[in-house]
Amino acid sequence: MTIRIAVFGAGRIGAVHARNAAALPGVEVARLVDPGTDATALAREIGAQVGTAAGTLADAELDGIIIASPTDSHAELLLAAAERGLAVFCEKPVSLDFPTVVRVTQAVEAAGIPCMIGFQRRYDPNFRAVRERIASGVSGPLEQLLMQTRDPAPPPRAYVARSGGMLRDQAIHDFDQARYMLGEEIASVHAVGGALFDEGIAAEDDIDSLMVVMVSASGRMVQMANNRRSPLGYDQRLEAHCAREVLFVENRPATDIRIAGPEGARTAPPMDYFISRFAEAYRAEMAAFAALIREGTPPLATIRDGLEAQRLAEAARVSIRTGRPVALTPGWMP
Numbered sequence: 174m175t176i177r178i179a180v181f182g183a184g185r186i187g188a189v190h191a192r193n194a195a196a197l198p199g200v201e202v203a204r205l206v207d208p209g210t211d212a213t214a215l216a217r218e219i220g221a222q223v224g225t226a227a228g229t230l231a232d233a234e235l236d237g238i239i240i241a242s243p244t245d246s247h248a249e250l251l252l253a254a255a256e257r258g259l260a261v262f263c264e265k266p267v268s269l270d271f272p273t274v275v276r277v278t279q280a281v282e283a284a285g286i287p288c289m290i291g292f293q294r295r296y297d298p299n300f301r302a303v304r305e306r307i308a309s310g311v312s313g314p315l316e317q318l319l320m321q322t323r324d325p326a327p328p329p330r331a332y333v334a335r336s337g338g339m340l341r342d343q344a345i346h347d348f349d350q351a352r353y354m355l356g357e358e359i360a361s362v363h364a365v366g367g368a369l370f371d372e373g374i375a376a377e378d379d380i381d382s383l384m385v386v387m388v389s390a391s392g393r394m395v396q397m398a399n400n401r402r403s404p405l406g407y408d409q410r411l412e413a414h415c416a417r418e419v420l421f422v423e424n425r426p427a428t429d430i431r432i433a434g435p436e437g438a439r440t441a442p443p444m445d446y447f448i449s450r451f452a453e454a455y456r457a458e459m460a461a462f463a464a465l466i467r468e469g470t471p472p473l474a475t476i477r478d479g480l481e482a483q484r485l486a487e488a489a490r491v492s493i494r495t496g497r498p499v500a501l502t503p504g505w506m507p
């Protein structure tokens with residue numbers, strides 16, 4: 174059976190998802206919707222039609238949609254998909270407004286549509302192998318989880334203005350990884366953050382530097398360090414300190430070449446950014462979306478995971494503002 178899907182948003186990540194989906198056997202990207210840019214070249218490349226949102230959502234032959242448009246359009250599209258009974262792959266975050274995230278999650282769950290959220294690190298072979306090794310019990314209990322996420326350079330100010338801030342836009346991946354690796358909920362969040370170097374980010378009342386300490390429901394510990402720039406390029410690492418062994422996910426070098434001379438040796442810098450670093454994960458996400466539609470295979474990241482990761486981002490915002498740790502009771506709202 175061929176699955177017919179539509180992609181909303183043909184920008185940075187939408188183009189990646191559209192190409193990956195179109196390359197899968199038995200998947201047809203039938204429509205590409207992007208009112209803000211000329212998507213005809215991409216549509217031609219993958220054999221899709223450029224469509225309007227209304228015309229696409231009314232297409233009775235459609236099995237699912239990929240939402241890769243700007244964050245402020247996700248909630249409306251998710252609700253439309255829930256109403257129509259379409260499967261959805263939605264990029265993070267669901268909305269910049271947390272009560273809307275809760276409302277849309279409830280609507281999607283009540284409709285029972287197949288739905289997954291774009292936490293691609295869960296599909297990265299390395300992060301996934303660490304998670305599976307911890308879950309197998311071989312490593313012993315995970316006691317302390319340390320993560321670094323540093324972008325090579327700050328995003329443009331226009332992006333910052335619509336992003337919802339570093340916590341909801343970038344650090345949300347680490348909040349998700351904390352829950353994924355621990356396999357349980359977080360009970361408290363203590364964050365410090367500030368704009369240490371980027372005036373544009375400061376002018377948007379956002380932060381460029383962040384540190385977070387969290388404690389899980391059973392008392393295990395998480396530490397995050399996030400930054401909007403890094404002198405070494407895209408710096409994205411993890412250390413899982415378990416009772417019997419320590420698991421490291423290191424940066425992946427752009428090449429395996431080591432250059433040696435009289436002054437010592439150099440290795441290649443890390444892969445330049447998330448599009449190259451997570452190329453395999455993005456491909457695996459689309460294969461998982463097809464399997465979700467075709468066989469009902471549960472995805473690694475549900476809309477509930479999107480909600481819970483964002484709850485942690487919201488708690489971190491409150492913690493930064495008040496200078497105090499935030500205790501998370503079930504259903505905590507900012």
Ligand SMILES: NC(=O)c1ccc[n+]([C@@H]2O[C@H](COP(=O)([O-])OP(=O)(O)OC[C@H]3O[C@@H](n4cnc5c(N)ncnc54)[C@H](O)[C@@H]3O)[C@@H](O)[C@H]2O)c1
Pocket residue numbers: 181182183184185186187206207208209210226241242243244246264265266291292293342447
């Ligand atoms: N998981 C990840 O690794 C990852 C990476 C990047 C972006 N994202 C998320 O993906 C989303 C898009 O980010 P991006 O960096 O690709 O942005 P982008 O600005 O590069 O692309 C967004 C595209 O959507 C189009 N668009 C605007 N309104 C639309 C609408 N109503 N319907 C359809 N298309 C519309 C724009 O014209 C643009 O081409 C954001 O929510 C972002 O948080 C996730």
